[in-house]
Amino acid sequence: MYMHTSGTTSRPKRVRLTHGNLVASLANIQATYELSPADRTLLVMPLFHVHGLIAGLLTSLASGGTVILHGRFAASTFWKHVSTHGATWYTAVPTMQQVLLMRAETDFPKDNPPPLRFIRSCSASLAASVLERLEKAFHAPVLEAYAMTENAHQMTSNPLPKHGPRKPGSVGKATGTVKVAILDDNCQPVPTGKVGEVCIQGPSVTPGYVNNEEANRVGFMGGWFHTGDQGFLDEEDYLTLTGRIKELINRGGEKISPLEVDAVLLSHPLVGEAVSFAAPDEKYGEEVHAVVTLKPGSSLSEEAIVQHCRLSLADFKLPKKVYIAQTVPRTATGKIQRRIVAEHFLKG
Known part of the structure; x- marks a missing residue:
């Protein structure tokens, strides 16, 4: 198939x-x-x-x-x-x-x-x-x-x-039959609790991409399939994802996980959906922007949302801009993809 x-x-x-x-x-x-x-x-x-x-x-x-x-x-x-x-x-x-x-x-x-x-x-x-x-x-x-x-x-x-x-x-x-490992940039396992790339092995893993030698070279280094996701394993081998490696927000050298920002935004009782992403910035290279939709009949200001985030996030992780929207762009499968959301809202 x-x-x-x-x-x-x-x-x-x-x-x-x-x-x-x-x-x-x-x-x-x-x-x-x-x-x-x-x-x-x-x-x-x-x-x-x-x-x-x-x-x-x-x-x-x-x-x-x-x-x-x-x-x-x-x-x-x-x-x-x-x-x-x-x-x-x-x-x-x-x-x-x-x-x-x-x-x-x-x-x-x-x-x-x-x-x-x-x-x-x-x-x-x-x-x-x-x-x-x-x-x-x-x-x-x-x-x-x-x-x-x-x-x-x-x-x-x-x-x-x-x-x-x-x-x-x-x-x-x-x-x-799936095996999961957290590997560093040299394809070596990292200690429990440390963040690295999520990699897998097993009989359910594809033999490879079609007509894409570069993707196969990068994707199967060291005998593992490299998912492109970042995460860590705890003492009981439960996996926590911290974000797509290519989606991490680099604010002046500080790496920010958009999943962490999303989780804080979604903890507000009036927020229905939330998506954070990297936006270009002259001073820091990238800044945190976020889109939220509100629950039916709710009203909330951008300032109130940022103040809510201050309770759980360090200042450098706070959204610099919050877009309050009616809907968020989705794929045909109902998924929200950050790059599509970013393109949509950064273009106004």
């Missing part, structure tokens, strides 16, 4: 996935969530992307479960379909989770909640504050996972509650 990367920081690359890659990935996902013929999932992710195709559709079929085809994501009818068809789990990107959360008061059937075993979030970082609000609103454990097209989807995931803690802000532990 040939698929294209999402092109987070550059042009999309063509990825070759073998039958062996796919079978290994399906087995890893099925084992992680203990999927069985008793499970039913409401599929809202598009099938041209590994998230919907591998995690939602093929893993469910491989486990003997049922897939409810919802069509395009529509928050207004989501819980109706979940309840009508008895879905036991669903998987979605954080932007979809946040939309559902913003409509929870009016849409979620509190008197007869659906029998969800778990909620899975993947394909982008889920802020810890959002995860906690999701669990409280929808009465189910939220399991954040980490995945890439180059690995036929899932690499790590927080476990089901009976198998260990789920750590807000972490994407969990390596699943199944």
